[in-house]
Amino acid sequence: MLHESVWLVSLALMGLVLAVFLFVYSQSHVREDDYTPLQKRAYRLRARLFWVLVVTLGPAMVYNLIDLPYGAARAHAAGTGVRVIEAVGHQWRWELSGNEVTAGQPVEFRVTSSDVNHGFGIYDTELRLVAQTQAMPGYINTLRHTFERAGTYRVLCMEYCGIVHHNMIAEITVTEP
Template sequence: MVIQDEVWLLTLTGISVVALAFIYVIAQAGKSADSAQVQKRAHAIRRWWLLALVLLGVGVAYATLSPFPIANQRVQAPAAQIVNVIGRQWNWELSQSQVRAGTPVEFNVTSADVNHGFAIYGPGDRIVTQTQAMPGFSNRLLHTFTEPGKYRVMCLEYCGLAHHGMVTEFEVVAADKGAQP
């Protein structure tokens, strides 16, 4: 099992234990010898609210984490285009300067020296996607470009004095034109 899955299961187990503790405390609080009908109703309402909040929390966690945006690093990607990226103080080295629009691109991102933030900005200067570039580790970033044009790669992690100049460009061409390395 991958460590990420283990952490996820451990977190869910911890949340369940806390929820059960709350339910136990609520159940024990209603067992006083002098409880009236109003107190029983209040405790019942609290229990339902707790149950609703727990279900809401589980639902929100599942809805936000099930479409997890990070590609599984241990599985072969379905990408038809592969771009190897190396971050160095203070430049990016891309194995291709062109990719095709409409076809998945796998960026294998690593660093030769320090941590860098690999960010791709679209033609409108909005961030399209990003990942971390770390020495000794390769992150796989999968993305399908839909719009042809010039895309910029910039560093999002302060990596030294010339960090601001760590910029390179590549081109996304229409699917029918094809890409050349």
């Protein structure tokens, strides 16, 4: 019974589509109208729209890209006074080659792991994430960050790595310059 009604509905819809096709076909015939003025108007409109997009989206794109960290990272790599800190994740602790930095000084963390994958996440004094990367065995991930404000930051593991995962907390003290 259900099959039959589905079949009938399908048939009706197919008929409708066919009717639309036939209607369009019956209405279509070669017309000799001159579309040049219409085409010109459409092209003018299109050109204007193009410039509207350039003027609005161009600055929007620049505004959006300005905070991308790549340029900063390049300047960072070229610059001097970069503090390098080696960070190794272990089950279940962080090993940092240093944990005191100065505010405003660029820091480069070289992050790896001695066992399994960990997540190296740096949190500020209000526990907001400020920078993060993966800590992976066999790889060194470079994480560049400049601490803007003094305070005690915390490194927490961001990837569940076993039973004492929650205990992977290290502190970084950022002092006034």
